[in-house]
Every structure is written in C-alpha cells, then in structure tokens.
Amino acid sequence: MLVRGIAALAACVVGAVAVAGEPPPARALQLAHLLRDDCGACHGMTLQGGLGPPLTAAALAGKPAEGLAATVLHGRPGTAMPPWQPFMTQDEAAWLIERLQAGTPPTIPPANALSGR
Amino acid sequence: MLGAGVLAACAAAMPQRGTGDLGVIIERAAGRIQVVETTGMTRLATVDGLGDLSHASVVFSRDGRYAYVFGRDGGLSRVDLLTARITHRVMQAGNSIGGAILQDGSVVAAQNYAPGGIRLFDAATLEPLADIPAIGADGKRSKVVGLVDLPGKRLAASLFESGEIWIIDAADPRHPKIDKLRAGKQPYDALATPDGRWYLAGLFGEDGLALVDLWADPPVARKVLSGYGKSEAALPVYKMPHLRGWAMAQGMAWLPAIGHHEVLIADTANGWKQAGSVPTAGQPVFVMARPDGRQVWVNFAYPDNGTVQVIDTATRKVVRTMQPCKGVLHMEFTPKGEALWLSCRDDNRVEVYDTATFDRLATLPADNPSGIFFTVRAQRFGM
Numbered sequence: 025m026l027v028r029g030i031a032a033l034a035a036c037v038v039g040a041v042a043v044a045g046e047p048p049p050a051r052a053l054q055l056a057h058l059l060r061d062d063c064g065a066c067h068g069m070t071l072q073g074g075l076g077p078p079l080t081a082a083a084l085a086g087k088p089a090e091g092l093a094a095t096v097l098h099g100r101p102g103t104a105m106p107p108w109q110p111f112m113t114q115d116e117a118a119w120l121i122e123r124l125q126a127g128t129p130p131t132i133p134p135a136n137a138l139s140g141r
Numbered sequence: 142m143l144g145a146g147v148l149a150a151c152a153a154a155m156p157q158r159g160t161g162d163l164g165v166i167i168e169r170a171a172g173r174i175q176v177v178e179t180t181g182m183t184r185l186a187t188v189d190g191l192g193d194l195s196h197a198s199v200v201f202s203r204d205g206r207y208a209y210v211f212g213r214d215g216g217l218s219r220v221d222l223l224t225a226r227i228t229h230r231v232m233q234a235g236n237s238i239g240g241a242i243l244q245d246g247s248v249v250a251a252q253n254y255a256p257g258g259i260r261l262f263d264a265a266t267l268e269p270l271a272d273i274p275a276i277g278a279d280g281k282r283s284k285v286v287g288l289v290d291l292p293g294k295r296l297a298a299s300l301f302e303s304g305e306i307w308i309i310d311a312a313d314p315r316h317p318k319i320d321k322l323r324a325g326k327q328p329y330d331a332l333a334t335p336d337g338r339w340y341l342a343g344l345f346g347e348d349g350l351a352l353v354d355l356w357a358d359p360p361v362a363r364k365v366l367s368g369y370g371k372s373e374a375a376l377p378v379y380k381m382p383h384l385r386g387w388a389m390a391q392g393m394a395w396l397p398a399i400g401h402h403e404v405l406i407a408d409t410a411n412g413w414k415q416a417g418s419v420p421t422a423g424q425p426v427f428v429m430a431r432p433d434g435r436q437v438w439v440n441f442a443y444p445d446n447g448t449v450q451v452i453d454t455a456t457r458k459v460v461r462t463m464q465p466c467k468g469v470l471h472m473e474f475t476p477k478g479e480a481l482w483l484s485c486r487d488d489n490r491v492e493v494y495d496t497a498t499f500d501r502l503a504t505l506p507a508d509n510p511s512g513i514f515f516t517v518r519a520q521r522f523g524m
Contacts, residue, residue, distance in 0.1 A: 061468065061486065062443045065380045068213060069169065069195030073236060074254060075284065075301065075329065075381060099377060104327075104345055106377030111444065132170070 047116060055116060056130035058108075066104060071129060075104065081127030089125060093117040160205035161476065163222050164515035166484065166491055167197045167210075168508040174199075174210060175507060176222050179475045179482070179515060182493050182503040186225035192216035192232075198239035198512055200524070202264060203246035205516035209264075211240045217251055219267055222516070229267040233260050239385075241290040244522075248314045250296055252288035259285055259298055259307075261314050270314040277303020278321070287331025287342055287384065289523040291355055299328035299342045299351075306331075306342055306353055306362050322362040324351040332384040333523030334394070339409065341365075343384050343399060348375075350396070352413055365413040366396075366405060375400030380442035382426050385523065390434030390454040397425035397439075404428055404439060404452065419457055422448045427471065430454070431496055432478040438496075440469045440483070449483065451499070461499055465492050470510070476517040484510035 047055060060069050066076035077083060084092065096117040099107035108117065123129050163185075166175040172194050176186045191197070193214035200209050207228070208220045215234035218227050236255035242264060243250070249262045253275075261271040275283045275298075283300035290296055296309040304327065308320040326346025333340050340353040342362075349367035353360050382397035389395075393416060394407040404425055408416040423445025430437050437452040446468050451461040466485035473482050480502060481494050491510050493503040518524035 057487070062379060064195065065443075068236070070193055070213070072193075072213075074196060074213070074238070075286075104329075104378065104381070106379055 045115075045119075047119060051116075052130055053132070055112065055120060056132050058111065059120060059129060060132055063108075071124070079124050079129070081125055084121075084125050087125075089118065089121050092121045092125075096121065158223070160222060160516050162516075163205060164473070164482075164513065165199050165208050165210070165220075165222070166482075166505075166507055166510050167194050167199070167512040167514075169194045169197065169486070169511040170509040172212075173508070174208070174220065175505075176220075176225055177505065179480065182480075182505070184505055188220050188225050188227060190227065191218050191220075194511070196238050196511075199514040199518075200240055200242045200249065201514070201516050201519035202242070203519050205519045207264075208514070209240065209242065209249050211237055211251055213237060215253065217249070217262065217267060219264075231262070231267045231269075233262070233269070234258075238286070239288060241288045241296055241523075242519075243290055243296070243311055243314070244292060244294050248311055250288060250290075250311070252285040252298055254284040257282035257284050257300075257302075259288065259296070259309070261311060261317065263314075271311075271317050273309065273317060273319070275300050275303075275307075277305050278323075279303045286329055289331065289333040289340065289385070291333055291340070291522060292337040295355075297331070297333065297340045297353070297355075299324055299331050301327055301329065304328060304346070306340065306351060308340075308353070308355070308360055320359060322353060322360065324362050325349065325364060329381045329399075330384040332387040334387065334409070335389055335521060335523070337522040339413075341384065341394070341396075341413075343382060343396075345378075345381070345399060366407055366415055369398055369401075369405055369415060369418075373401070376402070376424065378424065378442065379444070380424070380426055380446075382424070382428075382442075386427055386429050387523065388428045388430035388437045390430040390437060393454075395428050395430060395437045395452070395454070397428050400424065404437065406457065417457055419452050419459065421450055421459065422462060429472055429474065431474055431481075432476070436460075436496060438472055438481060440472060446470075451496075463494075463499065465494075466490065471512045473513040473515055476515065482513050484513055486510060 068074045071079040097109045162180045192212040196213045210218045215237045219229040234253035240251040257275040259273040283302040288298040294312040306322045306324040310318040325344045328342040329345045331342035342351040352365045396405045404419045406417040407413045423441030453460045466488040468487035491505045
C-alpha cells in the first residue's frame with residue numbers, strides 16, 4: 025500500500041515536472057542525436073564528461089531542473105557552455121533535463137546507427 | 142573462442158604487404174575500428190573490443206604497423222594493422238582523449254581528463270613507465286589537452302583549468318623532467334608545427350593563442366594573435382576547434398578562429414602576426430593543409446557541420462564549398478594529398494574525394510565514423 029502510494033506520488037511528481045511531455049518520435053530522435061553528438065562533443069557521447077562535466081543522473085542529482093534547463097537554453101557565461109535556444113524549445117530542454125536526471129537519457133537505436141550499412 | 146578463431150581466419154587471409162598506405166577509421170559508437178588502405182580505397186579488416194571510442198584518436202608506431210588507439214574511457218590499445226589484432230590493451234584512466242608517440246617510437250604517452258594527467262607507456266608492451274599528474278599552479282588537477290611529440294624526445298601538453306603549458310623531457314621515460322610555462326586562460330587544444338619548433342595552444346578564455354619557441358633555451362610562452370575578431374562579438378561555440386592536424390602552407394599557419402566564421406592566417410616568419418583571414422561558412426573545427434600546401438580544407442561546428450570548404454592558399458579565397466553529407470567529423474589526406482577522406486558520421490559512410498577535381502572517388506560504409514588516421518602520421522611530429 026505504502027509502495028503503491030509512493031509510486032502514485034512519483035507519477036504525479038513526474039507528471040507535474042513533465043509539462044512538455046514526450047516530443048513526437050521523429051523529434052525525440054533528433055534530440056537524441058543532438059544530445060549524443062553535439063552536447064556530447066564536450067560532455068562525451070556517453071555523457072560521462074569531457075571538457076564539460078558529466079551529465080549522468082548522479083552528477084545532476086539535487087540540482088533544480090529549471091536551473092539546468094535555463095543553462096541548456098541560455099548557456100553559462102564565463103564557461104564554454106553555449107546557449108542551445110536556437111535549436112530547441114523550452115519544453116524540449118525541460119524534457120532532456122528530466123530524462124537526464126532520471127538516468128534515462130534518450131538513445132539512438134542501433135538500427136538507426138546502422139542504417140547506412 | 143569463436144571470436145579468436147574468426148580473428149585468426151582474418152589474419153591468415155591478409156597477404157604480405159607494406160604499411161605505407163594503411164589507415165584506421167574509428168567507428169565511434171560501435172567501439173570498433175576499420176583497417177583501410179588508400180591505394181585501392183578499400184576496407185581490409187575490422188577490429189572490435191576497443192571500448193568507448195566516442196572521442197578516439199590514434200598514433201602509429203614508426204614502422205606503421207601498430208596503431209595505438211586512445212579510447213574515451215581510458216582504454217589504450219595497441220593494434221597490429223597487418224593481422225587486425227589487439228596485441229596489448231590497458232585501462233589507463235577514467236576519461237582520456239588522445240596521446241602521442243615519442244620521437245624514437247619507444248614511448249607512448251596518453252593525455253587524460255580524469256584523473257587529469259599524462260601517463261607514459263612502453264610502446265612495445267604498454268608497460269607503465271611514468272605517471273605525471275597534471276597538478277597546476279592552482280594546486281588542482283587539470284584536464285590535459287594538446288599533447289604532442291617534439292624533437293629531443295620531448296612532449297608538450299596544455300592544462301585546461303590552470304592555463305599552463307608543460308614541456309616534458311622524456312629521454313629517461315621513467316623519470317621525466319618538466320618545464321612549466323604560463324599559457325593563458327583555458328587552452329583547449331594545441332599543435333606542434335611540422336618542424337617541431339613551435340608549440341601553439343588555442344585559448345578558449347581569451348582571444349589569442351599561446352606560442353612557445355622550442356628552440357629557445359629556456360622556452361617561454363608568449364601571446365600571439367591577441368584580439369583577433371575584436372571588431373565583432375564572438376559567437377557561441379558549439380564545438381571546440383581542433384588544432385592538431387595543423388595547416389602550415391606558404392610559410393603561413395592557417396588556424397580556426399574560435400567563435401568566428403573565419404580562418405586566421407599567421408605569418409610564422411614575422412612573429413606569428415596576423416597576415417589575413419578568410420571568411421568561411423561557419424566556425425572552423427579542422428583546418429587542414431594538403432601536403433603540398435596549395436589547399437586548405439575546412440570543416441565546421443554544429444549547425445554547419447554538413448559543409449566543407451576548400452581554400453586556395455595562393456589566392457586566399459574559398460574555391461569550393463561542398464555539402465558532402467550530414468555531420469562531417471574529420472578529414473585526412475592521403476600521404477601525398479591527391480585524395481582526401483572525410484567521415485560522415487550521421488550518414489554512416491566515409492567519402493573519398495579527388496583534391497584536384499573535387500570528384501568523389503569512392504564511398505565506404507562505416508558505422509558512425511569519426512576520426513580517420515593514416516600511417517603517414519608515423520613520420521610526422523605532433524601527429
């Protein structure tokens with residue numbers, strides 16, 4: 025009962041944060057490429073960090089989602105983090121942050137990665 | 142067991158051959174490399190099990206037979222290109238981006254982000270020889286960028302956070318000696334010129350580059366090209382330029398201008414003063430000279446990474462703008478530059494272009510290709 029209650033609560037919380045909801049599949053795949061290839065240019069394709077810090081759930085734990093989404097959209101002056109606002113909406117940034125903090129960042133399906141073969 | 146059998150079969154199928162036209166293509170997502178040859182423009186073999194190759198780079202033994210593959214996950218593998226086998230492999234760090242091989246080919250050096258530092262290994266066995274933590278003047282470990290080999294069995298590298306350039310004498314690789322120089326804010330990558338005289342580090346934190354004359358005794362770092370692009374605001378940088386894979390042509394250095402849509406031209410014989418610039422289609426990532434120096438090929442950061450431009454160094458004008466594919470990540474010239482190979486990450490292929498006619502000569506399928514490295518690098522400083 026208690027477990028179910030927590031699960032329901034968690035669902036509510038996730039639902040409340042995920043104002044944007046899931047992007048359409050084609051757009052979600054584009055965002056996955058953006059995350060892995062372009063964010064990944066500094067943060068690593070596997071998001072374990074590079075010149076930029078890691079984007080793992082552990083690394084992002086305890087950081088307010090709104091602040092992280094603002095960093096994605098507007099960059100962070102004085103660092104190498106550029107603003108990604110030209111390439112995604114606020115809702116999409118919020119969705120990426122939610123997925124990163126949950127430890128389930130979008131991935132590029134292998135079939136897609138191999139499509140040229 | 143089965144894998145070993147298949148590998149052995151591949152090895153047996155490889156005929157006796159030289160290595161001067163061999164190369165490696167990184168398949169970044171698959172953790173695999175292709176062994177290719179540039180004469181017939183074909184794939185000879187693949188080698189799996191190299192770990193996370195998402196920012197992998199390669200240096201070669203001086204005989205061109207062995208590729209040292211530096212994985213992002215800290216894996217360092219020695220691959221025999223003739224048998225397409227991993228001969229040695231070590232996990233040497235948590236997060237690594239590349240390395241260098243010493244002048245005499247005896248020592249391989251890895252540059253690491255985490256833990257920040259440089260490690261030296263015996264090139265024949267990958268036995269660890271020295272561990273050099275990159276603890277800067279700030280007392281903290283920095284990420285190491287821009288590691289290159291130099292004449293005199295030396296290495297040079299830059300420390301991102303502490304803004305230093307270290308010159309490392311590795312003649313006795315178990316007891317390396319280090320000269321520490323101030324570089325400037327946030328060096329992000331560096332190059333050594335082909336003669337090994339100059340070490341040049343790009344600075345993210347300020348306009349300009351840090352230059353070291355390695356013929357000076359003792360070497361000192363000074364700022365060059367300060368304030369380039371002052372007239373226009375710097376743009377956001379969506380991918381750090383790479384300086385390795387330098388472009389020296391016509392006595393000039395051709396360099397990516399960080400935060401600007403241009404290639405800078407610096408006069409190396411005149412104090413590295415800016416001698417001009419060439420407007421480009423985006424922010425340059427790689428600026429690479431054809432071996433004869435007549436052309437400089439440029440690719441670009443997101444969102445312009447589907448474009449490649451060719452600059453004629455005689456007229457300093459863009460003579461060709463191409464859209465080869467989505468996500469052009471890297472380019473490599475054949476040893477004498479009649480052809481250029483480029484990797485199309487998002488389109489899962491490598492394209493080969495004739496550099497005289499710009500015709501496409503060949504297309505090789507590749508899974509998320511990134512770096513392309515030919516064995517001709519074995520005979521060059523800083524590569």
